[in-house]
């Protein structure tokens with residue numbers, strides 16, 4: 001915990017993850033390996049507590065350099081910060097905090113984790129499955145690539161609410177029309193470990209589509225298996241973690257690491 005984290009030398013820069021729970025997070029292991037690789041006098045710990053206000057206060061007292069923010073605090077942390085980046089404000093969620101000269105700034109790198117692997121599909125048509133927090137980041141990412149976006153969700157009303165915020169189309173899951181779609185992004189938990197379901201079948205998918213499943217446990221999901229059978233390009237959810245981590249590490253430390261290095265460190 002905190003005692004261990006502050007027991008560095010006076011020059012040690014402290015970082016960590018704010019979440020509840022955050023025991024399962026891959027971030028602490030990754031940061032530790034990156035700090036070691038670059039010989040950096042940084043330490044990364046877990047700020048696991050039920051109240052984000054207390055975590056932020058503690059991070060100010062300890063002069064924490066940077067924090068990853070995870071469930072359930074990505075939205076709730078916003079009012080406790082001094083500044084929020086334009087993209088984080090537009091998405092309504094922060095997954096990265098940087099403290100500089102006592103000023104706490106919030107950023108969002110989750111949307112870049114969706115945007116970067118889809119850059120080659122800029123200008124096309126995209127369907128986002130789901131209408132929660134991850135879907136908001138996905139819509140923002142796809143619109144930044146000048147894509148025409150449709151949000152489809154189990155509860156169509158929620159899809160319409162999200163879509164109206166971003167000025168895009170919406171519907172229920174049964175409204176999926178594969179013919180004119182270039183990109184599909186699944187942001188629902190369907191297909192996670194122990195769930196054999198896929199929201200779309202091989203018959204609904206077409207060659208030439210790119211299917212990105214944000215689910216990353218397992219890396220090969222039922223949706224991606226359907227997509228391979230249909231001849232689609234597939235992008236696994238691990239890519240989202242890799243690219244959001246690259247951007248987050250750069251914001252916190254100023255160091256640009258290769259996605260390939262992060263990918264290798266995740267294995």
Ligand code: ATR
Pocket residue numbers: 129130131132133134135153154155158187188189190
């Ligand atoms: P996140 O922050 O990861 O996006 P969330 O805000 O809880 O998580 O959103 C989860 C999304 O997955 C929702 O759009 C949810 O659909 P509903 O709005 O109908 O609840 C969707 N979802 C969750 N379980 C699902 C399931 N079994 N089938 C289809 N959609 C599901």
